[in-house]
Amino acid sequence: MVKKDKEILYRRVFVWSWALRLFHWSFALSCAVLLLTGIYIHSPPFTTKWAEFKPQYLMATLRYYHFAAAYVFMAAVAVRLYLLFFGNRYERFTDFLPINRRNIRSLWQSLKFYLYLTDEHEWRMGHTVLAGTIYFLLFMAAIVMSLTGLYMLYPDVSWISKMGVALFGSLQMARFIHYILHWCFIFFVIVHLYIAIWNDFKAPEAIISGAFSGSKFLPAEVEED
Amino acid sequence: MARIPPIRMGLSRRDFLKICTIATATMGLPVEMVDKVAAAVKSSERPPVIWLHFMECTGCTESLLRSSHPPLARLILELISLEYHETLMAGAGEQAEEALKEALKKYKGRYICVVEGAVSTKDGGIYCQIGGRPAIEILRTVGEKAGAVIAIGTCASFGGIQAAAPNPTGAVKVSQVLSRPVINIPGCPPNPYNFLSTVLYTLTFGHPPELDDLSRPKFAYGRRIHDQCPRRPHFDEGRFVESFGDPAHQQGYCLYKVGCKGPVTYSNCPVQRFCDVGAWPIGSGHPCIGCTEPSFWDRMSPFYEHLPKIYIPAGGGIRVEAEKAGRVAVGAAAAVVAAHATIGAAKKVLKSISGKEKDQEE
Numbered sequence: 001m002v003k004k005d006k007e008i009l010y011r012r013v014f015v016w017s018w019a020l021r022l023f024h025w026s027f028a029l030s031c032a033v034l035l036l037t038g039i040y041i042h043s044p045p046f047t048t049k050w051a052e053f054k055p056q057y058l059m060a061t062l063r064y065y066h067f068a069a070a071y072v073f074m075a076a077v078a079v080r081l082y083l084l085f086f087g088n089r090y091e092r093f094t095d096f097l098p099i100n101r102r103n104i105r106s107l108w109q110s111l112k113f114y115l116y117l118t119d120e121h122e123w124r125m126g127h128t129v130l131a132g133t134i135y136f137l138l139f140m141a142a143i144v145m146s147l148t149g150l151y152m153l154y155p156d157v158s159w160i161s162k163m164g165v166a167l168f169g170s171l172q173m174a175r176f177i178h179y180i181l182h183w184c185f186i187f188f189v190i191v192h193l194y195i196a197i198w199n200d201f202k203a204p205e206a207i208i209s210g211a212f213s214g215s216k217f218l219p220a221e222v223e224e225d
Numbered sequence: 226m227a228r229i230p231p232i233r234m235g236l237s238r239r240d241f242l243k244i245c246t247i248a249t250a251t252m253g254l255p256v257e258m259v260d261k262v263a264a265a266v267k268s269s270e271r272p273p274v275i276w277l278h279f280m281e282c283t284g285c286t287e288s289l290l291r292s293s294h295p296p297l298a299r300l301i302l303e304l305i306s307l308e309y310h311e312t313l314m315a316g317a318g319e320q321a322e323e324a325l326k327e328a329l330k331k332y333k334g335r336y337i338c339v340v341e342g343a344v345s346t347k348d349g350g351i352y353c354q355i356g357g358r359p360a361i362e363i364l365r366t367v368g369e370k371a372g373a374v375i376a377i378g379t380c381a382s383f384g385g386i387q388a389a390a391p392n393p394t395g396a397v398k399v400s401q402v403l404s405r406p407v408i409n410i411p412g413c414p415p416n417p418y419n420f421l422s423t424v425l426y427t428l429t430f431g432h433p434p435e436l437d438d439l440s441r442p443k444f445a446y447g448r449r450i451h452d453q454c455p456r457r458p459h460f461d462e463g464r465f466v467e468s469f470g471d472p473a474h475q476q477g478y479c480l481y482k483v484g485c486k487g488p489v490t491y492s493n494c495p496v497q498r499f500c501d502v503g504a505w506p507i508g509s510g511h512p513c514i515g516c517t518e519p520s521f522w523d524r525m526s527p528f529y530e531h532l533p534k535i536y537i538p539a540g541g542g543i544r545v546e547a548e549k550a551g552r553v554a555v556g557a558a559a560a561v562v563a564a565h566a567t568i569g570a571a572k573k574v575l576k577s578i579s580g581k582e583k584d585q586e587e
Contacts, residue, residue: 048463058463165438171489183551194562
């Protein structure tokens with residue numbers, strides 16, 4: 001842990017490309033819209049009445065926003081999937097998945113750090129392996145969300161219905177999966193926001209502003225990995 | 226229009242043309258085709274049909290016969306030459322078995338095999354036997370030599386209630402037993418017009434109608450109930466029935482919140498309706514239960530809720546409402562986050578206290 005009273009030299013390192021930041025914020029905003037409208041579509045908490053003066057098209061409008069946000073979401077996921085393979089070295093899956101000994105050790109280290117078992121923070125240029133693994137799982141969930149969503153939006157388009165029947169069996173099953181997975185995104189939003197803020201206290205790398213600027217701060221003595 | 230004389234069994238010409246017109250409309254064909262369909266009914270050789278009953282409730286046959294409005298059943302029975310049908314045939318026992326054997330020999334490769342009900346496969350299929358033979362064996366003998374196989378009803382098409390969990394008899398759908406294409410006419414019960422129109426289509430054009438990915442005729446199961454529902458404007462407006470009998474229900478609002486499965490169910494119910502009296506579930510204020518979809522007993526139930534329950538295979542198996550499970554899990558996540566933050570803060574406070582003590586000692 002970095003002591004408060006000790007003077008530390010930081011150096012600024014550029015990590016996140018403009019494409020990744022674009023992905024991050026379009027993904028975040030579309031998730032927010034999708035979750036809010038999706039919860040309404042699932043079980044409308046407020047409804048309208050026949051006697052109302054002018055038409056509201058409440059459900060139709062919110063569904064429209066849901067679908068519009070869904071396209072942004074799918075585009076963002078497509079960008080991230082591209083970057084998993086062709087992004088800079090910190091954006092590639094090889095950097096942050098537990099696929100080698102060093103990364104597995106880092107995963108263990110982050111877990112201990114988050115469980116207050118150690119104060120030793122591992123300074124990494126890119127994602128920590130724990131974060132990276134969770135992000136990767138979320139991308140997979142996002143793909144399933146996109147496929148179930150497309151199936152529910154265009155059940156009569158030949159190739160989509162073929163894909164839907166092959167993967168999910170029926171529309172009801174797709175709807176069920178779509179609903180169950182939306183909880184994953186709610187968990188993720190809660191935990192992601194919390195950990196981003198928590199990290200800013202524990203290990204001041206300026207990762208929150210880094211999500212805008214693309215660069216973070218590492219102590220000057222930390223070697224480039 | 227060519228003059229068509231009344232056909233046998235007291236079916237009037239008016240009824241005959243009426244049914245042909247409805248069936249033609251069901252197939253999605255223009256009114257000019259009514260003559261051709263009617264001509265096909267009259268001129269074609271009546272196709273022999275062997276109708277098998279397996280694990281089912283005979284509801285499909287009952288809805289087909291519909292004794293209160295008989296013309297349709299009359300036409301169907303006129304149209305086909307029913308060689309074997311346990312509910313309708315006069316013969317019984319040995320006599321009936323003999324009729325089946327004879328029909329198999331006489332019409333080999335030409336007859337239509339209509340199956341009603343699911344087929345038991347567990348323990349050699351002994352849970353459904355007719356004349357001492359397991360249903361699966363009968364289906365194999367009759368089905369493989371048929372000219373065409375039609376599965377009528379959800380049990381035959383997708384397994385139905387017999388194949389619902391825990392499925393003690395190992396019930397399966399017809400297409401899982403036979404290694405040949407099967408036309409599915411699902412529904413619990415299916416609309417008899419969908420069956421009639423499928424047969425008429427085949428007679429008129431000489432080939433079966435276009436099928437969807439679940440082998441259902443597209444003319445009948447090509448569109449979602451939700452997309453043709455007369456209550457759809459209420460859905461788009463956000464006007465919903467909250468509970469049965471409330472003012473919203475009396476006003477005829479959308480049944481989405483009381484578990485209507487219209488958005489995930491393919492059928493022509495809103496257009497075709499039932500029993501020639503224009504009745505159908507949503508029209509009567511009851512949500513669609515999705516009976517034309519695969520494994521609807523497992524996935525469409527609870528019928529008055531949106532989604533099936535989550536099955537957790539712990540202990541004897543627990544069923545939880547998806548919504549409740551999600552809320553509990555999110556609540557737990559929030560609690561964990563709060564606890565985590567508290568521990569962190571507490572640790573910091575403790576450390577600063579002990580740090581001060583150290584400073585004082587020094």
